[in-house]
Amino acid sequence: MARNGRFMVGLVGVAAVVTYLIWTGVSDTMVYYLTPAELEAKIMADPTFRDVGVKVSGRVVPGTHVEVAGQLLHRFDIHDMDNPDIVITVEYDNVLPDTFSDSESMVVDAVVEGRFRPDGVFEATSVLTKCGSRYEASPEELANG
Amino acid sequence: MNILGELALWVALPVAAWGMVLGFIGGREQRGDLVLSAERTVYAVFILILLASLGVVDNFVNDRFEYWYTANYSSRNLDIFYKIAGLWAGQRGSLLFWLLLLCLFSVLAVWSNKRKNREFMPYAVGTLMGLQLFFVVVLLFAEVNPFEKLGFTPVDGAGLNPQLQNYWMTFHPPTLYLGFTAFAIPFAFAVAALLSGRLDSRWIHVTRKWILLSWFFLSVGIVLGMRWAYEELGWGGYWFWDPVENASLLPWLTATAFLHSIQIQENRGMLKVWNMSLVILTFVLTIFATFLTRSGLIESVHTFAENTTIAFIFLTFMGSVVAGGAVLILYRLPQLRSETQIESFLSREAAFLFNNLILLGATFAVMWGTLLPLLSEGFFGEQITVGPPFFNRVNIPIGLVLLALMGIGPVIAWRRASRRNLRKNFLVPVMVGGVTGVVLWALGVRYGWALATFTISAFVLTVIVTEFWKGTRARARIEGEGFIPAFYHLISRNRRRWGGYIVHVAIVMIFTAFAAEPWYVEIQQTMEPGETTEVASPLGSTYSLTYEGMSTNVRDPDQNLAWQAVALLRVERDGRSAGTLRTEKRGYIRPEGQQSTEVGILSRASEDLYVILADVDLQGVVVDNDPAAQAATFTFLVKPLVGGIWAGLFVLILGSLIGLWPSAERVRSAATVRSGRDPFPDAAPALGD
Numbered sequence: 001m002a003r004n005g006r007f008m009v010g011l012v013g014v015a016a017v018v019t020y021l022i023w024t025g026v027s028d029t030m031v032y033y034l035t036p037a038e039l040e041a042k043i044m045a046d047p048t049f050r051d052v053g054v055k056v057s058g059r060v061v062p063g064t065h066v067e068v069a070g071q072l073l074h075r076f077d078i079h080d081m082d083n084p085d086i087v088i089t090v091e092y093d094n095v096l097p098d099t100f101s102d103s104e105s106m107v108v109d110a111v112v113e114g115r116f117r118p119d120g121v122f123e124a125t126s127v128l129t130k131c132g133s134r135y136e137a138s139p140e141e142l143a144n145g
Numbered sequence: 146m147n148i149l150g151e152l153a154l155w156v157a158l159p160v161a162a163w164g165m166v167l168g169f170i171g172g173r174e175q176r177g178d179l180v181l182s183a184e185r186t187v188y189a190v191f192i193l194i195l196l197a198s199l200g201v202v203d204n205f206v207n208d209r210f211e212y213w214y215t216a217n218y219s220s221r222n223l224d225i226f227y228k229i230a231g232l233w234a235g236q237r238g239s240l241l242f243w244l245l246l247l248c249l250f251s252v253l254a255v256w257s258n259k260r261k262n263r264e265f266m267p268y269a270v271g272t273l274m275g276l277q278l279f280f281v282v283v284l285l286f287a288e289v290n291p292f293e294k295l296g297f298t299p300v301d302g303a304g305l306n307p308q309l310q311n312y313w314m315t316f317h318p319p320t321l322y323l324g325f326t327a328f329a330i331p332f333a334f335a336v337a338a339l340l341s342g343r344l345d346s347r348w349i350h351v352t353r354k355w356i357l358l359s360w361f362f363l364s365v366g367i368v369l370g371m372r373w374a375y376e377e378l379g380w381g382g383y384w385f386w387d388p389v390e391n392a393s394l395l396p397w398l399t400a401t402a403f404l405h406s407i408q409i410q411e412n413r414g415m416l417k418v419w420n421m422s423l424v425i426l427t428f429v430l431t432i433f434a435t436f437l438t439r440s441g442l443i444e445s446v447h448t449f450a451e452n453t454t455i456a457f458i459f460l461t462f463m464g465s466v467v468a469g470g471a472v473l474i475l476y477r478l479p480q481l482r483s484e485t486q487i488e489s490f491l492s493r494e495a496a497f498l499f500n501n502l503i504l505l506g507a508t509f510a511v512m513w514g515t516l517l518p519l520l521s522e523g524f525f526g527e528q529i530t531v532g533p534p535f536f537n538r539v540n541i542p543i544g545l546v547l548l549a550l551m552g553i554g555p556v557i558a559w560r561r562a563s564r565r566n567l568r569k570n571f572l573v574p575v576m577v578g579g580v581t582g583v584v585l586w587a588l589g590v591r592y593g594w595a596l597a598t599f600t601i602s603a604f605v606l607t608v609i610v611t612e613f614w615k616g617t618r619a620r621a622r623i624e625g626e627g628f629i630p631a632f633y634h635l636i637s638r639n640r641r642r643w644g645g646y647i648v649h650v651a652i653v654m655i656f657t658a659f660a661a662e663p664w665y666v667e668i669q670q671t672m673e674p675g676e677t678t679e680v681a682s683p684l685g686s687t688y689s690l691t692y693e694g695m696s697t698n699v700r701d702p703d704q705n706l707a708w709q710a711v712a713l714l715r716v717e718r719d720g721r722s723a724g725t726l727r728t729e730k731r732g733y734i735r736p737e738g739q740q741s742t743e744v745g746i747l748s749r750a751s752e753d754l755y756v757i758l759a760d761v762d763l764q765g766v767v768v769d770n771d772p773a774a775q776a777a778t779f780t781f782l783v784k785p786l787v788g789g790i791w792a793g794l795f796v797l798i799l800g801s802l803i804g805l806w807p808s809a810e811r812v813r814s815a816a817t818v819r820s821g822r823d824p825f826p827d828a829a830p831a832l833g834d
Contacts, residue, residue, distance in 0.1 A: 007487060010495075011502060018506035021539045022513055029535040033518055033528035055530055072669075072760055072778060095759040095780070098308075098379070098730075098741045106738050 031055050031113065036080040036088050055113045056088060056122070057081075060129075065102035075121075076102055078110055090114075092124040099129040147209060150200015151292035154241075154284060157193040160186050161278040168271025172340065180267045187255045187270060190277055191248035198245045201238055201291050205231040211298040214238060214291040220304040220735035222705045227305055230315045234305060237284075237291040239318065243435055244280040246319075246326040251277070254330045254355070262351050268337035269330075276329055279462055287455040304705070304735025313373035318438075321366030321393055325431035327359035328400065332428035335421055339473040344417065344480045349407045353641075354805060360404055361801040363397045368655075368794040379742040381667075381755050381782045383790065386536040391515040392437040395508055396430035402504035403427055405497050405554075412559065413494055414484030418474060419501070421481065425470035429463050430508075436463075489561040496554040503546050510539040541594050545601060548656055551649045552605035555612060574611065578604030598660035602653045609646045616643075640803050647800030651793040658789030666783040669759060673776050682783045684751055688723075691715040695775045697767050700734075707732040708767045712758050712777055716747060723747060728758040728779070732767075748788060755782040 033055040034042065042049045058078030065076040073093050080086040090112050101108050114124035164186025171179030201214070205228040210216040218234045219227075227234075233242045251273040258266055284290055308314070331352040338348035370390065371383040384390060403423040409416050436459040474481065487494050514531045521529040556570040582600035590596050613632070621631035636643040664683040672678060674694040681687050693713040700707060711729040716722075726745030733739045745756040757780040765774025 007495075007498075010490070010499070014499070014502045014506060018503075018510060018539075018543070021542065022510050025510075025535045025538045026514075026517070026529075026531055029531050029538070030517075030529050031532070033530045038527075095757075095778075099739065101738060103738055 033057065033111075035082075036078065036086045037083050039088070040086055050116050053113070053115045055111060057109065057111045058088065060100070060102050060108040060110050061087065062102050062104045065100075076110075078112065081109075088112075088122050089120070090122045090124050090127070091117075092127050094127075096127060097129045100127065147200045147204050147212075147292065150197045150203065151290075153193040153196035153200070154281065154290075154292070157190050157197070158278070158281050158285065160193065161190050161274050161281055164190065164274035165271050165278055168267050168269075168274055169340075172267030172271065172337075180270070183267065183270045183274065184255050186274060187248075187251050190274070191252045194241070194245050194248045194277075198232060198241055201232050201241060202229055204291075205229065208302070210300075210302045211294050212291070213293045213295050216295060216299050216302045218302070218305055220302040220705070222702055222735060223302075223305055224310070224705075226315070227310055231305070233318050233322070234309060237289045237293075239322070239435075239438075240280060240284055240289055241291055242319070243322050243326060244277060244284070246322055247273070247277060247280065247329055250326055250330055250355075254333070258351075262347075264341050264343050265334055265337040265348060265351065268340040269333040272333040272336045273329065276333075283455065283458055287458050289455055301735065304733065304737070304739075306736065307731070307733050307739055307741045308377055311373055311377045313369050313376065317366055317369040317373050320362050320369055321438075322435075324359050324362030324364075324366050325396065325435055327355055327362060328396065328428055328431050330355040331359070331424055335424040336470075336473070339421065339477050342477070342480065344477060346407075346411050346414075349410060349420070353407070356400070356404055356407070357801065357804050360397070360400045361798075361805065363393070363400060364797055364801070365794065367393055367397060368790065368797075371790060375787075376744065376746070377741075379744050379757055381665075381744075381757070381780075381784065383787075386514070386533045388515050389438050391511050391536075392434040394511055396427050396434055398504050398508040398511070399423060399427040399430055402501045402508075406501050409494050409497050415487070415494065416498075417481040417483065418478070421470070421474050423501075425466065425474075429466050432459065432463055432466070491557065491562040491567070493554060493557050493559045496550055496557055500547065500550045500554060503543055503550070507540055507543045507547075510543070511536065514539075544656065545594070545597055548598065548601045548605060548653070551652065552601070552608040555646065555649075556608055570608070570611075574604045574607035577607040592663040595660040595663055598656055602657050605649065605653050609650060612646060613643070636803060640806055644800045644802075644804030647803060648797055649800075651797035651800060654789045654793035654796060658786045658793065661784075661786035661789075664785050666781075668781045669778060670781065671760075671776060671778040678779075678781065680754070680781045680783060682752055682754075682785065684785050686719050688754055688781075688783070689717040689720075690726075690756070690779075690781060691717075692777065692779070693725075695761065695766055695777060697770065699767065702734060705734050707734045708763075710758075710761055710763060710766050712761070712779070714745065714756060714779075716754065726754070726756050728756045730758055730761065730763065750788055750792075752783055752785040753787050755784060756780070757782070 031053060032042075034057075036056060036058045039054060039056055056078070059081055061077040061079050065074065067074050071093075072095060073091065074096055075089065075091050077087050077089050079088075090110075092112070099108065100110065109130040111128045111130065112122065112124040113126045114122055117123050164183045167179045167183035167186065170176070171183055203209075204212050204215045205219050206225065208215070208219070208221050210219075214235060214237045215231070218231050218238070223231075232238045251270075254273070255266070255270060258269075331348075334348045334352045338344055367390075370393065374385065375381070375383040378385075403420065406416050406420055406423060410420050436455075487498070489495065514535050518528045518530050521527055552574060553571075558566045578600045581603035582596060585596055585599055590599070613635075616635045617628060617632045620626065620635050621628055624631065624634070626634065666680065666683060668678070668680055670678045672692040674692055677689050677691045679687055679689050691714065693715055696711050696713070698706065698709040698711075701709070709729060709731045711727055714726045714728070716724055716726055724747065726747055727743075728745040729743045731741055731743065733741070742758055744758075747754040747756075758777060759780045760778040762774045762776070765771045
């Protein structure tokens with residue numbers, strides 16, 4: 001039994017190390033994933049939240065995409081899915097995904113990660129877009145398309 | 146054909162249910178006639194599901210857009226190749242395809258066990274038919290019927306996402322699915338062992354090749370997915386820790402643990418409860434992966450008004466499998482006692498056990514990170530996510546310990562390693578590893594994780610090479626053979642062991658390639674035609690890339706292209722010509738408005754040069770055809786050692802095939818089966834005879 005006891009110590013040791021890695025990993029790297037409405041509510045409740053890095057998921061507002069000529073600096077708006085009045089202006093200094101579009105005929109959802117600058121623009125360090133096969137078109141869209 | 150297909154799906158429902166009931170009752174009542182009948186339903190459902198799958202393919206090939214699934218994943222101008230692959234392009238088809246593979250493997254399992262292992266067959270067939278029934282129910286009742294009609298017929302379909310129109314994407318999902326479904330066989334035999342009460346290592350022995358086959362397909366599927374991401378996603382990465390990727394990694398991790406832990410049960414009669422739990426866990430994770438891969442549950446929670454029926458059905462099913470498995474294990478607990486105990490920390494058992502604990506730790510960490518958004522939403526009403534930094538932090542240390550164990554496990558003695566055993570087997574490899582580390586340090590390698598990976602890799606490779614060398618030399622001496630025949634016979638006499646070592650070499654290669662990440666070079670440059678950019682590789686050579694210019698095409702319906710802008714770059718390496726690279730942006734006719742970037746890759750054994758057309762004035766180049774608008778921004782990447790991943794895949798395939806190849810003994814026993822003699826006289830009498 002003494003031997004088994006020693007193995008229990010080994011087992012608990014491994015479990016403790018893995019738990020420690022997960023725990024510190026999560027607390028050091030976690031990011032809030034919010035809708036624009038949730039983000040607004042959070043900043044209302046606690047203004048310091050403005051400076052926290054977050055991930056925000058919203059819908060690209062058609063016609064808002066501006067590209068600074070000769071640079072890879074992009075600016076566009078996203079709005080809350082449920083409340084189109086809540087809009088965030090995003091700036092992104094890199095190549096946008098191929099599936100990004102601000103065309104009227106397409107519905108593009110974007111997940112942007114970054115933080116607000118003092119001037120109220122959301123400076124994104126990454127932009128992901130959601131559309132295509134994984135997000136299936138509705139039959140109505142097909143009928144119209 | 147399509148009417149027949151849908152009808153076949155409906156007919157499969159009662160047949161599968163009937164097969165399940167007959168299997169279990171036949172096993173309980175020891176009624177050979179019922180069991181035979183149940184086995185026939187396995188063949189029948191396979192044919193029915195094959196018909197249903199052909200129906201879906203027929204819908205694609207003949208452009209039947211009145212069906213929701215076809216309308217959403219195809220278009221008239223889609224290449225016939227991708228139309229056939231449409232069977233697994235989306236969730237609905239994938240589920241049917243999954244079922245088809247499950248049926249195929251069930252047929253193979255029943256057919257190959259016609260005259261042996263009869264004590265397991267009734268329950269194994271019952272379990273497999275239960276699984277098939279579940280998938281038929283999902284297809285028919287969970288709003289995912291691939292034969293659902295729209296109610297009107299669109300002129301054309303929406304088209305297939307261009308990112309899925311890639312060679313690798315055609316083979317990656319089916320390979321993973323082969324891995325997922327093959328694991329249903331070991332699971333079914335484990336359930337059969339629990340139900341029949343035959344709880345020795347026999348069920349493991351019977352399904353060993355299935356376990357390896359499943360693991361093989363999972364590994365290949367995962368690496369093919371990496372290759373797809375590398376070529377198609379256009380940012381030069383191959384692994385993103387995306388929920389869908391993680392979902393396929395989870396069963397791979399537990400299947401790897403299982404592949405090792407069964408060896409302890411076979412050799413030492415220990416870990417019986419553990420193995421039963423692992424086989425059930427791995428199976429549930431294959432279902433979980435299938436569910437997560439196509440449901441988009443994690444990414445799209447904020448827009449999650451989609452199909453909740455299927456989530457409910459799958460979660461209930463996974464919950465029932467876990468609960469049912471737990472009940473069965475508890476019920477059989479007295480018969481699952483270990484025959485022996487671990488004697489020492491310094492033993493092969495301990496190394497394998499440690500490997501298992503670590504792999505499960507990694508499984509838990511990956512699962513936790515993947516499900517964190519859902520869990521935090523459920524418990525706190527707020528979504529919290531973790532990305533690659535989290536997964537790397539947790540999994541790099543875990544991966545290094547696993548890597549080291551690949552050098553320790555194969556040569557440490559069973560039961561208790563003597564000091565002599567340790568010195569004999571480890572002195573040289575540890576020294577080689579140490580010297581490698583010191584030399585790399587002296588050469589200026591300062592990245593801690595990379596240095597550790599290279600050091601441990603050198604240790605593991607030395608252990609494996611030494612084992613091959615010792616085995617071959619001993620055989621050559623004893624049998625009086627030349628070295629090459631001795632090497633061949635060495636491997637063929639114990640394919641599982643030596644095949645396993647070769648797979649370990651593959652894993653070392655892949656890990657080494659991962660470790661080179663800190664040396665990746667990335668340069669972004671805007672260039673006019675005729676301009677040259679120099680990119681220095683960390684391995685010493687210098688690339689000169691000259692932008693030759695942009696050629697454009699407009700509208701090519703045969704290729705589904707609305708437009709195309711192709712940049713050509715002339716490449717010189719250290720002043721010598723190394724060819725031309727092309728990278729382009731394309732717009733598609735279907736899906737309308739969708740565009741993609743194709744990258745250019747120049748591969749060598751030591752590194753890849755990877756070129757992305759990052760940005761170009763599409764209006765000026767494509768629409769106005771303005772020669773002054775040809776300035777383009779490129780991203781140039783140099784990726785040392787990345788080829789090790791793809792080369793590692795080939796080594797992995799080689800090692801797995803050596804392990805999977807039928808041994809001479811098995812071929813002989815198969816012959817005796819055909820001649821009618823029972824090769825397993827110790828087994829219970831065959832029920833079906």
